[in-house]
Amino acid sequence: MKGYIIGAHNMEKRWVFPLIISTLVCAFLLVTSFNMGLISSLHTINSIFSIIPTRLTGNQTDLVFVESKVSSIPPPPAGPTTPRFAYLVSGSKGDLDRLWRTLHALYHPRNHYIVHLDLESPAAERMELAARIEKDPLFSKVGNVDMIVKANMVTYRGPTMVANTLHACAILLKKNKEWDWFINLSASDYPLVTQDDILYTFTDLPRNLNFIEHTSRLGWKEGQRAKPLMIDPGLYLSRKKEVFWATEKRELPTAFKLFTGSAWMVLSREFVEYCVWGWDNLPRTLLMYYSNFVSSPEGYFQTVICNVPEFASTAANHDLHYISWDFPPKQHPHNLNLSDFSKMVGSNAPFGRKFKRNDPVLDKIDASLLKRKNGSFTPGGWCSGKPLCSDVGDNTNLKPGPGARRLNTLIDRIARSDLFFQNQCK
Numbered sequence: 001m002k003g004y005i006i007g008a009h010n011m012e013k014r015w016v017f018p019l020i021i022s023t024l025v026c027a028f029l030l031v032t033s034f035n036m037g038l039i040s041s042l043h044t045i046n047s048i049f050s051i052i053p054t055r056l057t058g059n060q061t062d063l064v065f066v067e068s069k070v071s072s073i074p075p076p077p078a079g080p081t082t083p084r085f086a087y088l089v090s091g092s093k094g095d096l097d098r099l100w101r102t103l104h105a106l107y108h109p110r111n112h113y114i115v116h117l118d119l120e121s122p123a124a125e126r127m128e129l130a131a132r133i134e135k136d137p138l139f140s141k142v143g144n145v146d147m148i149v150k151a152n153m154v155t156y157r158g159p160t161m162v163a164n165t166l167h168a169c170a171i172l173l174k175k176n177k178e179w180d181w182f183i184n185l186s187a188s189d190y191p192l193v194t195q196d197d198i199l200y201t202f203t204d205l206p207r208n209l210n211f212i213e214h215t216s217r218l219g220w221k222e223g224q225r226a227k228p229l230m231i232d233p234g235l236y237l238s239r240k241k242e243v244f245w246a247t248e249k250r251e252l253p254t255a256f257k258l259f260t261g262s263a264w265m266v267l268s269r270e271f272v273e274y275c276v277w278g279w280d281n282l283p284r285t286l287l288m289y290y291s292n293f294v295s296s297p298e299g300y301f302q303t304v305i306c307n308v309p310e311f312a313s314t315a316a317n318h319d320l321h322y323i324s325w326d327f328p329p330k331q332h333p334h335n336l337n338l339s340d341f342s343k344m345v346g347s348n349a350p351f352g353r354k355f356k357r358n359d360p361v362l363d364k365i366d367a368s369l370l371k372r373k374n375g376s377f378t379p380g381g382w383c384s385g386k387p388l389c390s391d392v393g394d395n396t397n398l399k400p401g402p403g404a405r406r407l408n409t410l411i412d413r414i415a416r417s418d419l420f421f422q423n424q425c426k
């Protein structure tokens with residue numbers, strides 16, 4: 001070990017002189033080009049780099065878990081091209097129609113969609129969904145809507161929910177080489193901006209940014225979530241049952257730090273690849289740890305991201321949802337109705353949850369925010385044909401509306417201000 005260090009040190013010394021020379025040359029060239037006005041688009045360069053996080057938080061020396069390889073991933077370029085999203089929309093028994101409605105409200109030909117009705121929904125309902133997707137002329141033409149046909153058993157509070165999300169991520173990675181962000185929704189969520197609005201706003205964002213609400217202040221969750229051990233029957237039974245508890249408790253982990261937060265998130269492709277491909281062992285270790293943890297969807301991705309410095313520095317602390325929670329413990333969101341409409345819009349969030357099936361407020365969102373007609377897609381720059389949106393024109397043609405302005409205000413606050421660093425993995 002010692003020899004290795006000395007060797008490395010000598011190697012380093014040999015490089016010091018050329019390094020200093022080349023640094024000086026570079027600095028000279030840079031200063032000259034400044035003076036000659038060669039760097040004309042300095043503003044653009046600045047604006048690209050200003051939101052790429054530069055500060056890291058936490059004690060990085062003790063993160064022996066994380067392979068040093070992580071740092072060799074080059075940051076994805078913040079290109080000006082229009083991004084693509086990969087959506088997972090999942091539901092359960094009886095959710096067919098609202099999942100179908102949410103899918104129409106969210107649809108854009110640039111994106112990829114994967115829908116999932118879990119094993120609790122009857123086979124007939126799942127077959128009906130598959131048939132609708134196959135029969136839809138636009139879906140079959142563009143080919144960007146897929147269904148997880150081999151349905152997963154999902155326990156709402158158990159690790160099977162995380163497994164289902166990772167399953168969808170894996171399929172999306174395998175099927176589509178192009179998407180930039182993964183967004184996890186349920187059939188009871190609904191968009192509050194159009195896809196043109198969100199695609200337009202995300203065009204300027206660094207592709208490695210993650211939106212994930214998180215905190216290390218576990219509060220009551222420390223005693224009621226982190227210490228008890230539970231077993232998810234969804235892992236081995238074919239019928240849905242509640243989780244059951246072990247009598248033993250466990251201590252808080254010392255090998256990594258626990259984080260908790262919202263189960264809704266927008267994850268960068270890079271981070272999803274890290275979690276799914278697992279060439280570093282941390283995501284896998286944590287997956288096993290969380291398999292006995294109640295409400296793991298509110299902790300798994302948060303704990304992974306905050307324990308890897310390279311990814312921690314990309315986390316914006318927000319879930320991009322408007323959710324009206326019950327007073328602490330924040331476990332059951334209220335159903336949103338017409339009385340919540342102005343608060344929803346005022347939050348500037350791109351998604352809201354949760355909505356009762358066909359609640360009148362959904363019609364209001366369709367009419368005044370999305371301009372969507374019953375049974376049709378949310379109109380956007382891509383729409384062509386007669387009736388409008390029955391065919392795909394240019395899918396890079398975005399027509400952002402007032403929703404883009406609202407979303408941009410929110411992004412400014414959570415990803416382009418000091419708040420971004422202040423709230424990161426604390």
Ligand SMILES: *[C@@H]1O[C@H](CO)[C@@H](O)[C@H](O)[C@H]1NC(C)=O
Pocket residue numbers: 059060061062
């Ligand atoms: C970081 O962790 C190491 C090892 O656990 C410890 O020795 C060191 O004091 C810590 N540094 C800070 C700044 O907390």
Ligand SMILES: *[C@@H]1O[C@H](CO)[C@@H](O)[C@H](O)[C@H]1NC(C)=O
Pocket residue numbers: 089090091161162165184185186187263264296297298301
């Ligand atoms: C993903 O979405 C579902 C909604 O179907 C949600 O219940 C789940 O907790 C989400 N998050 C994760 C990490 O699986």
Ligand SMILES: *[C@@H]1O[C@H](CO)[C@@H](O)[C@H](O)[C@H]1NC(C)=O
Pocket residue numbers: 334335336337338339340
């Ligand atoms: C909306 O729900 C709240 C309770 O969550 C209720 O007090 C209110 O009257 C409802 N408003 C409408 C318009 O239904």
Ligand SMILES: *[C@@H]1O[C@H](CO)[C@@H](O)[C@H](O)[C@H]1NC(C)=O
Pocket residue numbers: 374375
């Ligand atoms: C929307 O269309 C469905 C059938 O496509 C119909 O049952 C429903 O009544 C319509 N709703 C409105 C508000 O027109």
